[in-house]
Structure formats: C-alpha cells, structure tokens
Amino acid sequence: MSTTTVANHEEHHDHPTGIMRWLTTTNHKDIGTMYLTFSLVMFLVGGSMILGIRAELFKPGLQLMNPDFFNQLIGVHALIMIFAALMPAATGFANWMLPLQIGAPDMALPRLNNWGFWLLPPSAILLTLPFTLALFGIGDGALATGWTFYPPLSIQGGIGVDFAIFAIHLLGISSVLGSINIIVTLFNMRAPGMTLMKMPMFAWGWLITAFLLIATIPVLAGAVTMLLTDRHFGTHFFNAAGGGDPIMFQHLFWFFGHPEVYILLLPVWGFIPQILQTFSRKPMYGYKAQVYSLWAIGALAVVVWAHHFFTAGMPVPALLYFMYSTMAISLPLAVLFFCWIKTMWKGSMTFETPMLFAVGWIILFGIGGLTGLVLADVAADAQYHNSYFVVAHFHYTLFAGGIMGIMAGVYYWLPKMTGNMYDEKLGKWHFWLTAISFNLTFIPQFFVGLAGMPRRIPDYALQFAEFNMISSISAFALGLSQLLFVYVIIKCVKGGKKATDKVWEGAEGLEWTLSSPPPYHSFTEQPIVK
Amino acid sequence: MEPVIDPKSDSNDVRRKTKAEQDKANSKLAIKMIWVAAGSLLFAFALVPLYDVLCSITGLNGKTDNNAATLNKAKVDESRSVTVQFTAAVMPGLGWNFYPKQTSITLHPGQIETVLFEAKNITSQIVTGQAIPSVTPGVASVYLKKIECFCFVNQSLKPGETKIMPLRFFIDPAIPKDVSEMTLSYSFFEAAKK
Ligand code: HEM
Numbered sequence: 001m002s003t004t005t006v007a008n009h010e011e012h013h014d015h016p017t018g019i020m021r022w023l024t025t026t027n028h029k030d031i032g033t034m035y036l037t038f039s040l041v042m043f044l045v046g047g048s049m050i051l052g053i054r055a056e057l058f059k060p061g062l063q064l065m066n067p068d069f070f071n072q073l074i075g076v077h078a079l080i081m082i083f084a085a086l087m088p089a090a091t092g093f094a095n096w097m098l099p100l101q102i103g104a105p106d107m108a109l110p111r112l113n114n115w116g117f118w119l120l121p122p123s124a125i126l127l128t129l130p131f132t133l134a135l136f137g138i139g140d141g142a143l144a145t146g147w148t149f150y151p152p153l154s155i156q157g158g159i160g161v162d163f164a165i166f167a168i169h170l171l172g173i174s175s176v177l178g179s180i181n182i183i184v185t186l187f188n189m190r191a192p193g194m195t196l197m198k199m200p201m202f203a204w205g206w207l208i209t210a211f212l213l214i215a216t217i218p219v220l221a222g223a224v225t226m227l228l229t230d231r232h233f234g235t236h237f238f239n240a241a242g243g244g245d246p247i248m249f250q251h252l253f254w255f256f257g258h259p260e261v262y263i264l265l266l267p268v269w270g271f272i273p274q275i276l277q278t279f280s281r282k283p284m285y286g287y288k289a290q291v292y293s294l295w296a297i298g299a300l301a302v303v304v305w306a307h308h309f310f311t312a313g314m315p316v317p318a319l320l321y322f323m324y325s326t327m328a329i330s331l332p333l334a335v336l337f338f339c340w341i342k343t344m345w346k347g348s349m350t351f352e353t354p355m356l357f358a359v360g361w362i363i364l365f366g367i368g369g370l371t372g373l374v375l376a377d378v379a380a381d382a383q384y385h386n387s388y389f390v391v392a393h394f395h396y397t398l399f400a401g402g403i404m405g406i407m408a409g410v411y412y413w414l415p416k417m418t419g420n421m422y423d424e425k426l427g428k429w430h431f432w433l434t435a436i437s438f439n440l441t442f443i444p445q446f447f448v449g450l451a452g453m454p455r456r457i458p459d460y461a462l463q464f465a466e467f468n469m470i471s472s473i474s475a476f477a478l479g480l481s482q483l484l485f486v487y488v489i490i491k492c493v494k495g496g497k498k499a500t501d502k503v504w505e506g507a508e509g510l511e512w513t514l515s516s517p518p519p520y521h522s523f524t525e526q527p528i529v530k
Numbered sequence: 531m532e533p534v535i536d537p538k539s540d541s542n543d544v545r546r547k548t549k550a551e552q553d554k555a556n557s558k559l560a561i562k563m564i565w566v567a568a569g570s571l572l573f574a575f576a577l578v579p580l581y582d583v584l585c586s587i588t589g590l591n592g593k594t595d596n597n598a599a600t601l602n603k604a605k606v607d608e609s610r611s612v613t614v615q616f617t618a619a620v621m622p623g624l625g626w627n628f629y630p631k632q633t634s635i636t637l638h639p640g641q642i643e644t645v646l647f648e649a650k651n652i653t654s655q656i657v658t659g660q661a662i663p664s665v666t667p668g669v670a671s672v673y674l675k676k677i678e679c680f681c682f683v684n685q686s687l688k689p690g691e692t693k694i695m696p697l698r699f700f701i702d703p704a705i706p707k708d709v710s711e712m713t714l715s716y717s718f719f720e721a722a723k724k
C-alpha cells in the first residue's frame with residue numbers, strides 16, 4: 001500500500017525515507033496504512049491456523065495433531081483474530097479516516113500514535129513464538145487454554161501462557177494509547193462548526209469504542225497480571241488451594257470480554273450507515289436515533305458480562321438479571337437495524353462491492369444477533385453452552401459482523417486511499433465467494449452444536465461426520481477466497497482506473513472533498529462546517 | 531441528518547484554534563484520559579476484595595464460612611430434617627486417597643453432628659494438603675455452620691500415613707424451608723508452597 005503516499009512524497013524532503021520513514025512516521029495516513037497492512041497479514045496468519053483445525057476436524061478421530069497442539073491453535077487463532085486482525089483494522093480506519101472526516105490536519109497525539117502501532121508487531125511475535133520455540137525443544141508450545149485463559153488450566157500451563165500474558169499487556173497498552181488519541185482527536189480537533197451531533201457516524205462509533213476500551217482493557221490487564229503472579233509469585237487470586245477463586249477470573253475476564261465484542265463492532269456500525277447512504281443516494285435515516293442507540297449499547301455492554309458463564313453456578317436472581325439485561329441489548333440493536341434498512345428504503349440503490357458487503361452484512365449479522373438471543377436464555381444456554389452453536393453464533397457476529405464489515409470499508413475507501421479504483425468484477429467475485437462459503441462453513445456448526453457437539457475438542461462422535469466435512473471443505477474455500485481479496489488490494493495499490501475525488505456518486509462528507517489519494521498533509525487550514 | 535458541509539466558507543462566528551492552544555488542550559485531555567485508564571486498572575484489583583465480600587454475604591459460589599462457628603444454643607427444629615451428602619475429590623498433583631466414611635447424613639436443623647473423612651498419603655514423601663469446601667445449592671451454603679473442620683488448617687501426612695479427619699457441624703435453623711437436601715463437597719489441593 002506504500003505507493004499511495006510515496007506519490008505525494010516529493011513535496012516533503014524533510015522526511016526520512018525507506019524503513020526509517022515507517023519506523024518514525026507520525027503521519028496519520030502512514031500509520032493507518034501500517035495498521036491495515038498488519039491487520040491483513042495477521043488475518044491470513046490466524047486464518048491458516050484455523051484451517052489446521054478444520055483439517056483435523058474433517059474426519060472423526062485424531063489424524064493430524066495431538067489434542068494439546070489442537071488447543072494451542074484454537075486459542076492463538078482467536079487471540080490473533082481479535083487483537084491482531086479485527087482491532088487493528090478498525091484502528092487503521094480510524095487513523096486514516098477520522099482526521100479526514102472531521103477536517104483535522106492529523107491525529108491529536110501523533111507521536112503516541114506511532115508508539116501505539118509499533119507495540120503490535122512485538123506482541124504478534126510473543127503470541128506465535130512459543131510454537132517455534134517448541135520445535136527447538138524449549139517449552140511445550142503456545143497457550144492451550146483457549147483465548148479465555150481460564151484457571152486452573154492457565155495456572156498449570158507452560159511458558160506459552162506467560163508469552164500470551166505479555167502479549168496481552170502490550171496489546172492492551174497499544175489500544176489504550178490508540179483510544180486516548182482518538183478521544184482527544186474527536187473532542188478537540190473537529191473542524192470549527194462541526195458540533196458533536198454533526199460528527200459522521202463513524203466518529204460516533206469510534207468515540208464510544210474508545211471509551212469502552214479505556215474502561216475495560218485495564219481490567220483485562222489486571223486479571224492477567226493476577227494470573228501471572230499466581231503462576232510465579234505465590235499469590236492465590238485464582239488458586240483455590242490458597243483461598244482464591246477460579247470463578248472470579250471468569251468475572252474479571254468477561255467484564256472485559258463482553259464489552260470487547262462491542263468494541264469490535266461499534267466502529268463497523270459507524271461506517272456501514274455511511275456506505276448505505278452513499279449507495280442509496282439519500283441521507284442516512286435516524287442519525288440521532290442511531291447515536292443514542294450506540295450509547296445505549298455501549299452502556300449496557302458493561303453490565304451483562306455473566307451471560308458467558310450462566311452454567312458456572314449463580315443464584316437465580318443473578319441469572320434472571322443477566323438474562324434480561326442481555327436481552328435488553330437487542331432493543332437498541334433493533335433500532336439500528338431499522339435505521340439501516342430505512343436508509344435503503346426507496347433509495348436509488350446500486351450494488352457496487354462495498355454495498356454488496358454492507359447489505360450482506362446486515363443479513364448475516366442479523367443472524368448473529370438472533371442466535372445471541374437464543375443463548376441469552378438461561379434455560380436454553382444450559383444445553384448450548386460450550387457447544388458448536390456458540391461457535392457459529394460468534395462467527396456470524398465476528399466474521400460476518402466484524403470482518404465482512406471491515407471488508408465493506410476496505411472497498412469503500414480503497415479508491416480514496418490509493419487514488420485508484422479496485423477491480424469491480426473481482427471485488428464482486430470476492431463478495432459472493434466469501435458470503436457463500438462463510439454460510440456453508442458455519443450453518444452446519446449450528447446443527448452439530450444443537451445436537452451436542454462440544455467446542456474445543458479435537459475428536460467427535462460419528463454422527464457429526466457429514467456436517468463437519470461440509471464445514472471443513474467450505475472453510476478451505478473461505479480461506480482461499482481471501483487470497484482473491486489480497487490480490488484485489490495489491491492490484492488496486494499498483495494501479496488501475498484513476499479515482500475521482502468524490503469516488504462514489506452519492507458520497508457525502510469531508511473526506512470526499514480531498515483529492516484521491518489525499519495529500520500527505522491534509523486540512524492544514526481547517527475547513528469550516530455550517 | 532448528515533451535516534451540511536461547506537469547506538470553503540468562512541464565517542465570523544466560528545474561529546480556528548491556534549497551534550499552541552490546540553496542543554495545550556490536547557495534552558490536558560490526554561492526561562485526563564490516562565487517569566481514567568489508571569482508575570479502571572485500580573478498579574480491577576478492587577474487584578478482588580469486593581468479590582469476596584459479595585460471595586460470603588450471598589453464598590454465591592457455594593463458599594462457606596471458614597471460621598469455626600460458635601456452639602449454638604438455638605433450639606433444635608425437630609419438625610423437619612435436612613439431608614447432607616458428602617463428596618470428596620483429590621486435585622491433580624496431590625498423591626492422596628481421600629473419601630468420606632459416610633456418604634450422607636440426615637439431621638434436624640440445630641442438631642450437632644460429626645462426620646469422619648479418611649485421607650491416606652500414598653507417596654513416599656511428606657505431603658501437605660488443603661481442603662476447600664463448597665456447598666450446592668449456593669443458597670444453602672451460609673447456613674452450614676462448621677464448629678470444627680480439617681479444612682480450617684493445612685493437613686500434613688507422612689509417607690504412607692492414614693489420618694481420620696473429623697468435621698463437626700450443624701445446620702442453622704434459619705435455613706429456608708424449601709431446602710431439604712444439600713451437598714458438601716471437599717476438594718483436597720496440594721497446599722500452596724509459601
Ligand atoms: C443481541 C445480541 C447478542 C446476544 C443476546 C448475545 C448473547 C451471547 C451469549 C449468551 C453468549 C454465551 C454463550 C455461551 O457461552 O453459552 C454469547 C457468546 C459470544 N458472543 Fe454473543 N450475543 C450477542 C451479540 C454478539 C455480538 C454483537 C458479538 C460480537 C461482536 C458477540 C460475540 C460473542 C462471542 C465472541 C461469544 C463467545 C465467547 C467465547 O466463549 O469464546 N455476540 N453471546
């Protein structure tokens with residue numbers, strides 16, 4: 001993606017070139033590009049890991065790997081996808097687009113911004129290094145607890161757990177720095193005249209995300225630090241033998257973990273309405289209702305965490321409280337769905353790739369939300385908990401709702417970022433291949449989950465064989481389709497039909513008033529918004 | 531509604547901030563946000579004592595009171611009885627056999643009873659263990675009153691030694707009427723080395 005900004009580079013001879021440029025850059029577009037590139041690479045790494053899992057699950061019985069390695073792959077896959085693929089992608093868009101959308105010359109704290117990014121590669125190395133070390137006989141591989149770190153297993157585990165804990169620390173610092181930067185940018189750097197209630201929806205999504213991050217990431221950092229001291233320094237926070245309580249870890253973890261799922265989605269809920277309005281050629285419906293709904297979801301997100309361990313044992317009043325509060329989230333979510341659909345209603349719609357992804361996203365993410373409601377039912381969850389039904393649920397929310405949403409954003413903004421149009425035909429192919437193989441991968445998992453197949457187990461009963469085979473084959477198709485995505489991006493960065501400034505006929509907002517690609521320094525004189 | 535944007539217009543009622551004003555405002559807000567983040571880290575550690583307090587008040591998690599209860603003068607409620615079942619488990623890493631000498635007992639609330647557990651060290655070393663009790667259903671846990679229990683302190687066993695360990699307890703007569711059965715489970719852990 002580097003050619004974009006290199007083209008504008010001539011005017012700025014004071015910047016270092018080559019690798020030093022990227023190491024020391026404080027430019028929001030450079031940093032955004034680095035975040036997005038890192039995210040794409042890690043998406044492929046995390047994807048390859050899970051294809052290993054799907055290969056093992058292709059047939060019942062143990063074929064390719066021992067159960068311990070299976071567990072390591074699952075846990076690291078999830079940590080990479082959440083912390084190294086989805087979150088950096090959203091932060092990458094924030095860096096690239098927020099200053100452009102609010103008419104700011106750059107992010108508020110550019111140097112901090114550089115740090116925020118450069119903490120990521122070391123943490124990716126920390127997550128994956130234990131695999132390599134194990135090949136040389138050092139340690140016994142990566143953490144094998146799943147991404148949730150539950151004790152007592154995480155207290156008993158090998159050095160992989162320590163590596164993952166340190167990775168979480170770095171990732172946490174990175175996202176807190178990034179969030180502070182975004183909050184300060186949005187509060188202080190908006191173009192004169194742009195009141196909060198005139199901010200683009202993407203800015204609103206990210207503002208709430210950033211608040212959730214600084215409120216909950218430190219709780220996760222605290223929890224894994226307690227885990228670390230339990231492992232090595234003789235404390236007993238979670239060690240029952242010393243008077244601690246392993247269930248307390250679940251409370252701390254999910255106090256972070258549930259808001260985290262909204263952290264992953266709120267930025268997407270921000271820009272999807274912008275895409276919808278662009279390709280429906282009419283203003284988004286219910287701007288205020290959407291902003292208030294985002295706030296309501298952000299607030300509810302921090303008070304519903306225990307629905308992740310209904311089965312761990314809780315008094316009935318607590319069960320009822322967590323059940324109803326969880327279900328209550330679907331009310332503001334329904335308002336959002338209504339606004340998204342109404343935005344398209346009677347619009348003059350066209351279906352370029354970003355719009356295909358956005359419309360597909362509404363449907364697939366809707367399935368994710370509805371199956372969440374099923375899980376929120378305490379009585380039903382007793383059966384579905386820890387089954388493949390949960391796996392299917394959160395892939396409809398995170399792969400469809402998260403990754404496919406991000407892909408919509410990539411196609412939407414790529415022409416703006418590179419100055420070139422991507423290959424529309426290949427983009428559409430990418431959408432249809434992804435959407436179809438995604439559904440074929442995860443629909444069978446609902447079925448085997450309902451029939452009782454547990455998650456995180458490398459072997460399964462014979463009656464699940466057909467569905468797992470379908471799921472595995474489709475997963476490989478889904479993985480291969482993403483190579484097309486990479487190809488389309490590279491092709492677009494290298495060249496293609498020149499993009500106009502406005503790129504899309506129906507595009508609204510400050511970012512479309514700049515050239516494509518925007519100059520290295522944009523809005524040195526802030527525009528005035530009426 | 532989306533904002534109406536006019537990048538070229540210049541109006542007098544809005545003013546652009548100078549660079550210095552901007553930087554000052556930015557670092558001020560950034561520092562505030564760092565305090566918020568520090569506050570939530572503190573909150574994480576504050577949750578530990580809060581959680582314990584909450585659990586012992588509500589009996590959430592089946593945590594029982596691990597202090598010796600004072601002998602109770604309350605009248606024995608002979609109008610009803612409660613069955614207490616016992617289960618025992620040895621956690622990985624502890625080379626012991628451990629089981630209750632009787633699997634259940636039925637008693638009246640207020641009546642004091644003694645139950646025996648037996649532990650045997652099957653290793654060739656001195657091993658110290660710690661028993662952790664838990665009661666199901668959780669609501670019943672605060673009504674189980676232990677007068678004397680092997681779980682109050684660490685237990686050390688010499689190689690091959692067998693020890694009979696007593697539990698003396700009663701059920702608080704205030705226990706809700708609908709609880710007629712409960713399970714007391716002990717898990718023996720290798721005592722954490724100090
Ligand atoms: C109305 C909306 C939703 C409801 C009612 C809901 C409810 C639930 C419940 C009750 C569980 C726990 C199931 C179990 O483990 O037994 C769960 C798991 C999960 N949900 Fe949702 N959910 C909703 C939306 C979402 C969204 C939007 C996301 C992500 C962006 C999400 C991501 C997840 C994840 C990742 C898990 C599994 C975590 C794990 O155990 O590893 N959910 N959901």
Ligand SMILES: [Cu+2]
Binds near residue numbers: 257258261305307308
């Ligand atoms: Cu949740």
